[in-house]
């Protein structure tokens with residue numbers, strides 16, 4: 001028996017039961033209307049041959065000609081080749097670019113798969129195979145067209161083989177500074193992407209390295225493009241803005257300098273010689289330390305248009321210019337400062353100033369792929385300049401594929417949002433499709449962190465997000481439940497129990513994660529300084545990144561109103577702006593995104609904010625405990641190998657959700673402890689804290705110090721702290737005036753660790769002192785003295801009676 005490694009993903013084409021496969025007709029031949037072995041039409045035919053063998057056990061031969069007498073054949077071709085071979089096209093409705101026609105009951109018992117272009121043909125073949133693989137033999141004669149022409153993915157792969165925010169092993173594209181030689185995995189990825197109608201992949205990190213332009217890497221790009229082209233997947237690349245200076249040896253990278261323009265024109269011509277169907281360039285500039293046009297006192301449009309002009313002579317390549325431009329040294333003491341305003345502030349006035357082949361790539365929310373955000377207001381502020389929405393299949397802030405969060409419901413919520421541009425229906429799906437504002441080229445992209453792991457993404461269940469992304473980009477009205485059911489049948493089997501349980505876990509996964517991480521629109525509450533993993537509510541303030549909660553002892557939340565806050569609500573069209581400006585009409589799940597309120601503020605549910613925090617964290621963690629139990633019911637119904645791997649991950653998630661629960665609840669309990677004693681709020685472990693007294697001195701630069709007293713007993717004391725890039729800090733912990741430990745926190749030490757080992761620590765960085773005897777009234781004092789870093793490094797301390805979970 002072969003082990004199901006997960007490598008084939010949803011394309012494993014498991015054999016149907018004899019009862020099912022015998023019910024299907026036998027095919028006499030596959031007729032492929034293209035003899036070029038590298039064309040997607042030919043690939044489609046091979047895929048049909050392979051799939052029908054595996055799913056139905058039928059061995060079927062290839063032919064290249066459509067003859068009048070062919071009966072019981074499967075015909076695959078483009079509209080053009082099909083009609084010139086004499087195929088009947090009169091029933092085929094209008095097909096858009098990449099669209100296809102699938103008729104499973106054409107004349108003479110034939111199946112007709114006809115693409116508007118070559119990609120359409122292969123999409124149609126996959127559609128047919130995926131129906132069969134689900135045991136679905138219902139006759140169909142219909143056309144399918146994409147909602148938008150741009151349906152890309154962005155890998156954040158570095159040339160050294162690492163992947164930014166990658167959780168599934170090293171890159172399949174690069175190793176040791178070079179494009180890899182073996183294209184096997186790359187072609188396998190192209191097959192998966194093609195099957196969900198993704199038409200392009202940007203292969204390198206947006207934090208790009210100009211060495212991608214070395215001769216050997218250009219040859220490498222040639223190899224990648226050749227490996228993916230037969231599947232109808234084109235490639236694009238991310239550029240480093242200062243390449244002319246740093247790679248080309250020019251004195252400047254000023255976008256208005258003619259020599260810089262020549263340099264980009266030349267290098268672009270060189271790239272096209274290697275990759276004649278390059279899909280375009282992705283640019284991250286003036287963002288998180290990256291250089292860009294602003295570095296040279298030029299506008300963002302000046303920068304984008306320079307690349308647009310370089311691409312123009314070579315075909316239909318586009319510049320995907322990222323709107324993720326913001327100041328990451330923001331001063332939180334200024335109440336008006338707000339990173340959420342940045343995209344509109346930078347781009348709104350440039351509307352219409354970008355060349356025709358520039359698309360502004362906008363992250364779906366105003367900050368950064370948090371567990372919940374409102375949609376980015378920039379999606380309603382560009383009229384003439386076209387846009388693409390950027391999603392993130394990589395679960396950077398959503399548990400990094402150690403937790404499972406199925407994102408289709410989140411994406412649907414954003415795409416279904418009505419921006420009410422000019423008081424008219426303006427669903428985001430209709431903005432990005434181009435329909436609402438009359439754009440001819442726009443659409444979707446997503447960050448994808450595929451790696452060389454056999455699960456591709458680090459968690460078998462998380463592959464459903466890639467599948468769902470493709471489905472939704474094609475048809476944004478795709479139903480998240482049907483999508484996960486379909487994916488499950490293809491990936492794990494047709495048994496109803498399998499489908500029901502996986503659909504249940506998936507549909508519950510986002511609300512559950514939101515409950516035990518950050519709810520009410522406060523953001524994910526993970527470590528945001530470096531890892532973006534694990535609970536670290538304290539890191540949300542006092543940083544320059546502008547991902548703030550403005551939590552103090554009495555109140556919490558960003559004030560983004562026009563009346564008293566940063567004015568962010570005013571960036572939305574009038575009707576939406578009015579809704580968010582008013583606390584009464586702001587939904588509870590975005591309350592703290594738009595409003596700064598006392599912890600006693602009552603939600604629409606009647607609960608106070610702080611009580612909701614506590615309860616939701618308990619509910620979320622309790623619910624996460626059900627996932628491994630539900631999964632256990634699948635033992636024996638699916639293969640053991642994948643069963644065990646998923647079981648392990650869900651068990652880990654269940655455990656870590658408790659860490660989340662307690663960390664966040666203790667943090668806010670401690671934050672407002674003085675004040676809490678005066679009201680009815682509680683944590684369910686509250687009694688153990690007794691009359692905790694927490695004195696916060698410097699949270700800002702200098703020494704961080706917390707002092708607490710608590711009842712006599714033996715405790716495990718866990719100190720969670722951050723390390724800072726480029727900094728180290730010395731910590732001392734003392735009890736009743738006696739030193740019980742000291743250590744140095746150093747980022748470099750952590751980087752030396754195997755990442756998985758680090759994750760097993762369950763939290764950012766934690767030092768635990770066990771079996772510490774405490775007398776009532778002893779003073780516990782923890783002092784962190786930063787050296788060279790800007791912030792106080794202490795996060796939170798959990799003090800639990802010995803023997804209880806920590």
Ligand SMILES: CO[C@H]1[C@H](O)[C@@H](O)[C@H](O)O[C@@H]1C(=O)O
Nearest residue numbers: 156164165206207284324368
């Ligand atoms: C590639 O950099 C990333 C960075 O790792 C990530 O933490 C943040 O979400 O966004 C950046 C971006 O989108 O550019």
